[in-house]
Amino acid sequence: MGGVHYRLWLLPLGVLLLAGCIPATTAPGRPSAPPSETDAPIRQDVMGGDAQPTWALKPVTANARWVGGSLYAIRRGDTLRAIGAMTGVGSEALAMENDLAPPYLLFPGQQLRVPAGLYHRVGTGETGIGIATAYGVDWGEVITINALAEPYILRIGQRLRLPSHARALPPKEIDVAARAAAFRLDIDDIATGSQPALAERSQPTIATAAPTKPVTTAIAAPASFAGHFQWPLTGKILAKFGPLAPGKVSDGINIAAATGTPIHAAASGVVAYAGDQIGVYGGLILINHGDGWVSAYGHAGQIDVQRGQSVKAGDVIGRAGASGQVQTPQLHFQLRKNRIPIDPLKQLPPR
Known part of the structure; x- marks a missing residue:
């Protein structure tokens, strides 16, 4: 995460948040007069x-549990989503581990590898930044482990695989971590980890x-x-x-x-x-x-x-x-x- 105009790691503790800086004058061809009320309806001092911020609005329920690696034999009627929920790793992790692509067709007798790891079940309104803070880990590492991609919107019930060193922090430690994170946040963290989780069939605003x-x-x-x-x-x-x-x-x-x-x-x-x-x-x-x-x-x-x-x-x-x-x-x-x-x-x- 960046600091001031530099990539400064000001505090030790992997979580996520953001960075930035620039000079002032008007852009070429733009008037320098103050914006009207209609130009700037919202003005914050x-x-x-x-x-x-959105990543602090919903406390994260630290529900991560360890899942041991195993093999699962497909039975008639199985779906990837159901298997993901049953094993506790989620359909995304199963698809990635077994190189499956949409529409995720499964066949009776087929064997799926269930990847071992520590998995968190995303709750209503939770954000990537909030989840990482709750476990004392870096959000960027969580993105990499789960191969998350744009638009980086989590879904309620989604399982996120956490780094092996993750641990649920007590409330007091989370508060301290959140304050410390404000000095270690990176623009990438905010851009990818500040969106509240959505229900499966709901659409973003x-x-x-x-x-x-x-x-x-x-x-x-x-x-x-x-x-x-x-x-x-x-x-x-x-x-x-x-x-x-x-x-x-x-x-x-x-x-x-x-x-x-x-x-x-x-x-x-x-x-x-x-x-x-x-x-x-x-x-x-x-x-x-x-x-x-x-x-x-x-x-x-x-x-x-x-x-x-x-x-x-x-x-x-x-x-x-x-x-x-x-x-x-x-x-x-x-x-x-x-x-x-x-x-x-x-x-x-x-x-």
Whole structure:
């Protein structure tokens, strides 16, 4: 997980959460006048704090149990889902272990390998970040073990395989871990682990231009990416993408900005996170653009959007500031494709 503009592992304890930073001025061709009330229906003073983030809304019931490896002989009428529930590993783990693909046809007498491991049954509203915190593990490792993919929305009743060193933490330890995580969160954690679990046949919430109340359910990702990015603001580049010093790596760029400079959405998409709960970044906004693309805007002094809000390229989403662990006003800007940090300067138009 990242810290400030670097990939800093500030505290030892694997769980998940996020990162970011950039400079301020208006994007080319954008007016610098403040947005109207209709442009910014939701305005959050990030210095004053916000409501609980989605990953903290629902306490996780630590129900993980160990399942020993075995072989299961298919009987007439068996389904992969039923076998997954009976064995305790879930249909996803069975499919992955046995190289099965949809429509998951099974035949009497066929033998399935049941993979040994520690499995957690996902409950209503639980998030990946919350589950990882409850067991003191890293969410990114859970993603890898379970081969999870976009849109990273968990389903109620789904079994997640946990790392072998996972252990259910007592409530007091979970509280401490959650506070510590705020310093270790990475943008990837929020983008992939903050969606509340859905019931099997329910659908995620469709983003709207002006939500009337906080969106605390899973949000549908955009159908596709528009194809290009624009500058969120202009200014002197303070830090480029890549290695900065021994042990320090920037996952984005930092752009100098005057306090209050409008920050513009680099492309159309859906706001996946907007708040100041991640101390390293202060005011942080994440936008899901679809097709695996996510942009991040950190150190904002003001946030003018909320989770679950749809935005268009160039919309004002906040104002530059010096929130988080920086001394001067600036914007930390990141682009990620399929969880991998991408150099923004290679995606933004030349200037």
